[in-house]
Amino acid sequence: MPGLYIGLMSGTSLDGIDGVLADFSQDKVAILGHASAPIAPDLRAELLALNTPGPNELHRAALGGNALARAYADVVHSLLERSGTPASAVRAIGAHGQTVRHRPQEFDGTGYTLQLNNPSLLAERTGIAVVADFRSRDVAAGGQGAPLVxxxxxxxxxxxxxxxxxxxxxxxxxxxxxxxxxxxxxxxxxxxxxxxxxxxxxxxxxxxxxxxxxxxxxxxxxxxxxxxxxxxxxxxxxxxxxxxxxxxxxxxxxxxxxxxxxxxxxxxxxxxxxxxxxxxxxxxxxxxxxxxxxxxxxxxxxxxxxxxxxxxxxxxxxxxxxxxGLPALQVEAAAFAWLARQTVRGQTGSLQSVTGAQGARVLGAVYPA
Known part of the structure; x- marks a missing residue:
């Protein structure tokens, strides 16, 4: 199984998208490439606005997820081009998405966490399998869904x-x-x-x-x-x-x-x-x-x-x-490359000692290339 994975992260600060090409073939991470891109001002404003209730949220959230997936795809293409790596050599992309609501254990006892993304579109645009929605399974198991790193x-x-x-x-x-x-x-x-x-x-x-x-x-x-x-x-x-x-x-x-x-x-x-x-x-x-x-x-x-x-x-x-040994702006993206690898291998990515869930779980959903 190829040891190359891509991790993408657009954090809560919305200051941009970071991506890394990570090699886990030796069971230790080696970063082969890093790319970043700012989030377009209009998309950043919309993602910020979607953190609070507003009109026509479902429609706006769906389009925001589409736009973010396209921006993610651009970072992936930049990573592949700079490193001279064909898409076929990458096993999967770990794409966290953009958190717009995080309310674990609230309301009905389970609560929810919501990350905007369109992993299907990202898989289509890159030709690489995508692993996304990392937090929901931990929340379903009674955990906080965070932090996962x-x-x-x-x-x-x-x-x-x-x-x-x-x-x-x-x-x-x-x-x-x-x-x-x-x-x-x-x-x-x-x-x-x-x-x-x-x-x-x-x-x-x-x-x-x-x-x-x-x-x-x-x-x-x-x-x-x-x-x-x-x-x-x-x-x-x-x-x-x-x-x-x-x-x-x-x-x-x-x-x-x-x-x-x-x-x-x-x-x-x-x-x-x-x-x-x-x-x-x-x-x-x-x-x-x-x-x-x-x-x-x-x-x-x-x-x-x-x-x-x-x-x-x-x-x-x-x-x-x-x-x-790992630059500050690459750590979280590398973590989601690792989490994607864990999911693909059917191995747990969460820790009960961290999130308080009923146990460690295999996280995320896989969207095949």
Whole structure:
């Protein structure tokens, strides 16, 4: 069976699509190629809008899934072209889709998670089998459906002589605790880039705060930070997961109601501190005194955020995952290539210790080429 898989990821931050061509033939991942592409502004706006109830949702969601699948296909073609790899050499594509609702265990006890995608269209456009809908089976088994990356992190970054923490900061942040004894835990910490990106877009017109430079010019507002940190999710014990269903512009507007005179740059500084504080508290509370925190996702490129994490975790070395052998922007896409491989091989991709499901499950559905 070919060992080549493609992983695609468009995270909660909606800052773009990352794709990797991964070789698992030696049972360890080797990245043969990486490609990325921005999400077109009109599609990004529509995907953001579909995170909240609105008119004609079913129609808009279906067309949004089509548009995203076409954008995914473009990234796949770019990967194949750059690496000189024929489509026939790739066993499958792991395509997570774009999460627009994530409400596990709510409403009827099972709840649901919804990722927009059209894996059939992606299979048609690429001529490669597609594995998609990774989260639903774990939710059906009573789990959170997220995070799904800790098992991959363990194989990639786990060490027998020390506990390693892997922090993914996308739109939402999630932590993997890779114990020196082989144990694995993981959960969502809270907001990552989502609120910072929203506020930056609103007040500067830029999609994100490059290097955290804008936030670094502001000052943290202590009263506002206390208000933000009072969110019950942040104190909830694992297993837990979250998304834009909670940490969204409406949530932020409610928290800012008593701080109408605050300077936008100071709010940005405080939102950055919220992410840093939530992540650092999670690492301190559940990190088994680890001395190493490896950061991936777009947040790893936020220099100011990384400095704040280091300041809040003085006993640990805070580094991007590049220092451990895999660039920060490739980790999640590589994880979904691995998850696709697990599905194709009929092997479990989830961990009961992470999601709280009734047991590990084979995740995803396969759409043949």
């Amino acid at each position: 800790p098992a991959f992190h363990q194989g990639l970054f786990g060490r027998p002589d020390e506990t390693v923490l892997v922090l993914n900061i996308g739109g939402i942040s999630n932590l993997s605790v890779l114990g020196a004894d082989g144990s694995v835990a993981g959960f969502d910490c809270g907001p990552g880039n989502a609120l910072m990106d929203h506020w930056c877009q609103l007040h500067t017109g830029q999609a994100f705060d490059k290097n955290g430079a804008w936030a670094a010019r502001g000052r943290v507002l202590p009263d506002l930070l206390v208000t933000l940190l009072q969110e019950p999710f942040l104190r909830q014990p694992p297993p837990k997961s979250t998304g834009r269903d909670l940490f969204n512009p409406a949530w932020l507007a409610g928290k800012l109601a008593a701080h109408a005179s605050a300077r936008p740059v100071d709010v940005q500084a405080t939102l950055t501190e919220l992410t840093a504080s939530a992540c650092a508290t999670s690492a301190s509370s559940y990190g088994k005194n680890s001395k190493l925190l490896a950061v991936c996702g777009g947040g790893a490129l936020n220099t100011h955020l990384m400095r704040r994490l280091q300041a809040l975790l003085p006993g640990a070395s805070v580094v991007p995952t590049d220092a451990l």
